[in-house]
Amino acid sequence: MADTAVSSSPAVAAAQAAPVASGTLLGAITGRLVIVVPYLWLLVFFLVPFAIVFKISLSQTAIAMPPYTPVFTGMSDFAGKIGDFTADNYRILYCDFAGLVGLSGARAYCESFALDVFFDSPYIAPAYVSSIWIAGISTFLALLIAYPIAYGMARAPASIRPTLLMLVILPFWTSFLIRVYAWIGILKPEGLLNQVLLATGIIDTPLVILNTHTAIFIGIVYSYLPFMVLPLYSSLEKMDYSLIDAAQDLGCPPISAFWKITFPLSLPGVVAGCMLVFIPAVGEFVIPDLLGGSETLMIGKTLWNEFNANRDWPVSSAVAVILLLILIVPIMIFQNAQARAQEQGR
Amino acid sequence: MSGNWTRFNIVSIVLGFAFLYLPIVLLVVFSFNESRLVTVWGGFSTKWYVSLFNNQGLMDAAWVTIRVGFISATVATVLGTLAALALTRYTRFRGRILFSGMVFAPLVMPEVITGLSLLLLFVAIGLDRGFFTVTLAHITFSMCFVAVVVQSRLMTFDRSLEEAAMDLGAPPVKTFFQITLPVILPAIVSGWMLAFTLSLDDLVIASFTSGPGATTLPMKIYSQVRLGVTPEINAACTLLIAIVAVGVIIASVANKRREVQRARDEQAAQRG
Numbered sequence: 098m099a100d101t102a103v104s105s106s107p108a109v110a111a112a113q114a115a116p117v118a119s120g121t122l123l124g125a126i127t128g129r130l131v132i133v134v135p136y137l138w139l140l141v142f143f144l145v146p147f148a149i150v151f152k153i154s155l156s157q158t159a160i161a162m163p164p165y166t167p168v169f170t171g172m173s174d175f176a177g178k179i180g181d182f183t184a185d186n187y188r189i190l191y192c193d194f195a196g197l198v199g200l201s202g203a204r205a206y207c208e209s210f211a212l213d214v215f216f217d218s219p220y221i222a223p224a225y226v227s228s229i230w231i232a233g234i235s236t237f238l239a240l241l242i243a244y245p246i247a248y249g250m251a252r253a254p255a256s257i258r259p260t261l262l263m264l265v266i267l268p269f270w271t272s273f274l275i276r277v278y279a280w281i282g283i284l285k286p287e288g289l290l291n292q293v294l295l296a297t298g299i300i301d302t303p304l305v306i307l308n309t310h311t312a313i314f315i316g317i318v319y320s321y322l323p324f325m326v327l328p329l330y331s332s333l334e335k336m337d338y339s340l341i342d343a344a345q346d347l348g349c350p351p352i353s354a355f356w357k358i359t360f361p362l363s364l365p366g367v368v369a370g371c372m373l374v375f376i377p378a379v380g381e382f383v384i385p386d387l388l389g390g391s392e393t394l395m396i397g398k399t400l401w402n403e404f405n406a407n408r409d410w411p412v413s414s415a416v417a418v419i420l421l422l423i424l425i426v427p428i429m430i431f432q433n434a435q436a437r438a439q440e441q442g443r
Numbered sequence: 444m445s446g447n448w449t450r451f452n453i454v455s456i457v458l459g460f461a462f463l464y465l466p467i468v469l470l471v472v473f474s475f476n477e478s479r480l481v482t483v484w485g486g487f488s489t490k491w492y493v494s495l496f497n498n499q500g501l502m503d504a505a506w507v508t509i510r511v512g513f514i515s516a517t518v519a520t521v522l523g524t525l526a527a528l529a530l531t532r533y534t535r536f537r538g539r540i541l542f543s544g545m546v547f548a549p550l551v552m553p554e555v556i557t558g559l560s561l562l563l564l565f566v567a568i569g570l571d572r573g574f575f576t577v578t579l580a581h582i583t584f585s586m587c588f589v590a591v592v593v594q595s596r597l598m599t600f601d602r603s604l605e606e607a608a609m610d611l612g613a614p615p616v617k618t619f620f621q622i623t624l625p626v627i628l629p630a631i632v633s634g635w636m637l638a639f640t641l642s643l644d645d646l647v648i649a650s651f652t653s654g655p656g657a658t659t660l661p662m663k664i665y666s667q668v669r670l671g672v673t674p675e676i677n678a679a680c681t682l683l684i685a686i687v688a689v690g691v692i693i694a695s696v697a698n699k700r701r702e703v704q705r706a707r708d709e710q711a712a713q714r715g
Binding site for chain 1: 676
């Protein structure tokens with residue numbers, strides 16, 4: 098690989114691994130294009146935007162359009178303006194967090210930057226915390242509900258498995274917004290669920306579910322259930338069920354066979370499914386906004402409000418950067434699971 | 444015992460599917476409700492569909508959404524297929540880890556982050572927010588979904604077919620179009636459909652990256668939903684579900700027909 102040192106851009110270097118059977122020049126060129134085109138697109142529209150978010154999280158809020166003072170506009174400008182970077186937005190988050198955990202020593206520090214209002218009434222840090230536990234509980238509930246479904250599908254006669262698979266995927270093709278919206282009509286005090294429960298005499302007074310955490314749990318579990326079922330199904334389907342027979346022949350009770358054989362073997366599916374639910378759920382906006390009411394805090398909603406209602410782009414950028422840092426570990430776990438699945442499929 | 448489909452398996456599947464489908468069914472049923480109250484049945488009526496088609500704002504938004512979906516799905520399918528080829532065919536190239544990271548990360552990235560970062564990019568390079576920027580944003584996240592769908596098909600693809608074609612002197616590009624493409628075409632088609640529905644569906648990223656004059660249908664629906672549940676929105680949602688359902692059914696019927704044809708061809712080949 099001596100020639101890779103010559104090229105500077107990773108995208109160009111990317112293409113230098115020769116395609117397996119390209120003897121011709123044309124083949125080599127198309128081989129390069131296959132890598133370079135999507136590579137450049139993702140660099141420009143996925144990676145560079147993150148750099149910009151980070152940059153803007155370090156700039157000052159301004160009442161203008163766009164509502165921030167540019168830290169620097171080009172690389173030549175960079176050196177001259179390096180002093181203009183401000184940690185203000187992160188200081189706000191720090192004071193907010195210190196206020197939440199009651200870090201009394203931090204109050205004077207926040208006061209010196211006139212940020213004691215964040216210390217006294219934190220609203221960003223609580224949103225992070227509640228997002229993580231709401232997403233965590235929802236992920237656990239989704240796993241609990243999805244596992245029997247996936248297991249049932251994996252044990253179904255092979256002839257109907259494709260149909261079952263299609264039926265799991267189908268709701269995913271209908272709009273997310275519509276599926277969340279459908280729950281409003283079911284969960285509201287005079288909604289269908291309460292009508293049924295009242296009519297059957299199970300309850301006397303309508304349940305208050307809409308605009309509570311319960312509604313958010315239902316919304317997340319419902320919307321993300323296919324994401325949990327599919328990876329579980331694919332690992333359960335591959336399983337060798339004669340192992341269970343062997344265990345039972347040797348006198349192992351079914352429940353203990355499940356925990357000792359089935360569950361460990363389905364672990365890759367469990368990990369992938371949990372990550373596919375947990376990560377987007379932490380940053381979820383639509384579900385808490387429509388089902389959770391005004392008092393539920395979730396970070397996706399906070400970021401949205403900071404950005405659209407308060408028009409504070411630098412602070413919302415800082416919120417996004419911290420959210421990304423929180424999610425980086427689960428994202429890495431997801432990436433590894435994907436890479437391993439890819440290796441196995443080879 | 445095991446090897447059987449137990450009663451527990453059947454019950455959990457039935458309950459699971461009831462949970463998945465009941466809300467959608469109820470939504471569709473109540474779009475035909477005479478009463479303005481969404482949750483009280485007042486008789487069958489299609490009047491909400493009539494008022495829907497007279498709602499110019501919704502119709503305009505639907506047209507914007509369809510155009511954005513069509514363009515973004517098409518470009519995303521090309522880019523996503525290239526990305527899938529790059530990931531499966533080129534196992535060693537510099538920056539491959541970064542590349543596969545950039546393909547997989549958008550699948551789980553919270554939409555608020557993607558939306559915010561793309562908006563800041565468009566502001567930084569001075570692109571006016573509107574139709575063009577939403578389309579760019581949709582291409583970016585949906586190409587990754589296309590890449591995953593096509594990649595899973597490519598991994599089960601029998602490479603010896605390609606090698607045979609090239610041994611017989613077909614150049615790589617011709618081999619791709621005559622051998623590889625027809626085989627992976629079903630995956631590319633479902634990738635396109637997935638990209639189209641994702642675009643049709645997206646609220647958060649569109650809200651960040653769209654501008655005046657390019658309000659998409661989910662944005663319109665969202666702003667009305669916040670004011671309360673109305674039968675007209677139920678009707679709009681039902682139409683969207685119907686469009687998607689028809690698309691999926693056509694695709695699966697076509698797929699089935701192709702499989703039957705293939706099985707027949709194979710039999711004929713064996714007999715001959």
